[in-house]
Amino acid sequence: MRLAESAAAPRLAVIMGDEGLRLFFPPAALHGALWPFLWTVLYGLDMPVGGDMPPSLWHATEMIFGTYGAALIGFITTAIPEWTDRPRPKGRTLFALAGLWGVGRIAGLIGNDMLGILGGLADSLWLLALVAYVARSWIARPHVRLFAPLFWLGGLAAAGIVVRAAFALGDAALAHETILIAGLMFLGLLGVVLARVTVPVTNLVLDPSEVTSPYRPHPGRINLAPGLVLVVVLAQIAGLSPAVTGFLFIASGAAFMDRVAEAFVGKEAFRPEIVALSCSSMFSGAGLILVGASRLGAPFSETPALHLALMGGLGIGVLSIFAIAGLMHTGRRLPLPRLAVIALVLMAAAVLLRVLPELGVLPWPPGPPYALAAVTWATAFLLWLRGYWPFLSTPNAEGDGCGDRELSPASG
Template sequence: MTTCTVRAPAPTLPGVLGDEGLRLFFPLAAAHAALWPFLWAVVQGFQLPFAGALPAGLWHANEMIFGAYGAALIGFVTTAIPEWSDTRRLRGRPLFVLAGLWAVGRVAGLLGHDGLAVAGAAADLLWLFALPLYVAAVSWRKRTTRLASMAGWLTALAAAGAAARLGFVLGDADLARGALHVAGLIFLGLLGLVLARITVPVTNLVLDPGEETSPYRPHPGRRNLAPGLVALTVAGTLAGWSPAVTAYLTIAAGAAFLDRVAEAFIGREAFRAEILALAGSSLLAGAGLLLVGAARLGAPFAETPALHVALMGGLGLGVLAVFAIAGLFHTGRPLPVPGAARLAFALLVLAVPARALPDFGVVPDPPGPPHALASVLWAAAFLVWLRAYWPFLSRPRRPDGAGC
């Protein structure tokens, strides 16, 4: 007598995307990261359709920090916190509510309409404050303090987002600019925290795919050095310390990120794409912070290209590395990352000098609209990842057992 497995009805696309945070928010983040800078720089010529009191550049900074990186953060938090705490993950409606709130803020940013600033601010603040409350609730249920640092950074980010949005609503460019600068630093602190969490298991998996040993054990004093020094830099900035003092604090934070790069030298496996991407994220974040500090101490260039090295390069490559690695693990696929992910890493790394070097005065501006080449390379990086990983993320895992 022949027996067979009776399969449940295939889940719908919303059912698959709502199964966990990264399936929904990583594609949203990649699409926004690819399209927004290209539309702003190449199509619209650094203008927005309804930009009013505030410079369009502030909307650009807000959309990259709270738009592209914001969606990546929602996906990461709602996926990683359940794993770290061994709790049930958010699924379905809560994820789609967060996505809806995030999308309202992006409509305001796309148009640059001062009248929509209040609605966009309200929507962004709801999801920004929802994240630390979610982490705090999980910590309370599990009676653990292991998530306290993540909750603290998320609360600081929400406060910076509130200050930035207040600046947009009031038309106060200085307030918005200062708050966005602090928000960028906080995101770098979160980057240092996340890299400390994920680099160890990924490196051990590369060194021992059978997971029988843990040959990679970084120095414990280095794990939180970078985020700790970034926190000190943020504190000094908020306290109004002199530019020289905050410059040296920024340089120290950059050096801590560079110190993490040394831990990537694990033998020939150091040339694996996933290891290079994680180390490259620390390298670019550290180099960018060093350059920011140098600019404040009188170096002959502005802080803007230096911030792009840190935020566009370090944070951007870190986000893309998490997309590529977690996108495999959470769809039942092993390392190494596919060739498309390697290409995406390379395109993003090339976009950084294309954006920063002309502003440093190292190379002349390429032909065409300003920063067009950097925008195209940046967009291509995220679109290449999205095209390769969308089939993984938009479909359920293959069920065990043969069908009828």
């Protein structure tokens, strides 16, 4: 009997290829855990193979298009079918995207310029494939609001292609500027995603029966943060002065902070899933405000401020999506399990350990530069993976785990 049951059980490859988040969230977590550790502890903030590009640019590229890139592929290929009520990509399509993503990571692992060209081509292909997929879904379901995700995804793809072209040409200045724009594009996309995810999650917390929808944010605020980030991007591209862009950064950060204020829905605001989504907005907003302050003459550089926004805002946002979607799409429900909560706390601690010493708020911890922050960051991702791998690697007990109401387009 046991042999028959074993023979009937799906293979791991079939299970992982059934949905985007199953295939891409685990490698995103592994890459997010290992890459900063390798760069800070083993590589000593350098790269194994020297080239034309500064190691810091390799590091930034790997975090944006490596860790966050895999998270993005998993989210888009999972959420868009939910929002449009269309069949989701499976099997060969997902594994092809995973192969392209993996080629890019091999190049980024050692920093070789020639491999970087191949990796850049692979990254460009999966970025364009995501844009085409969302565009095709919008054409098939024009009543679903997909313009904002498509716009930001298209901007991220364009920035990613230019970044890789700059790497191939050995133009460090262009690569530096375009990596910043790519990070801002990701923050704009994060603002759109948070607007769509926070509403159904908050309503689920407030009314687990799903009979009512007591949480309805002001519609004018839904696109405020992404819209102001777009203004910053346009100002960067136009080459406006540090003073002008500084004020624009502060304005965009304040819009993210407004999202934090909207999260106060009573005592339930202290539920881990709401706190996590709020912290993503808070770190994004605080980082953007500090970038603006730096450009207006504050006594610190933009580097820690950008880490607060991109490492903190994006990192906590990604891990929050991992934790919430990883439950709902595997036949489980809120609240978050204890390991996920601990992982989120550790990630926030890692961001503060990375940023506060450079801001002069904390003394530098012992050991190699940023090593303690990298270890804490890695532990956060690995704890999440330890807790969620049994969910992701086994078939759902019943249903898809994510009802239409929870992720319907009308919800966000």
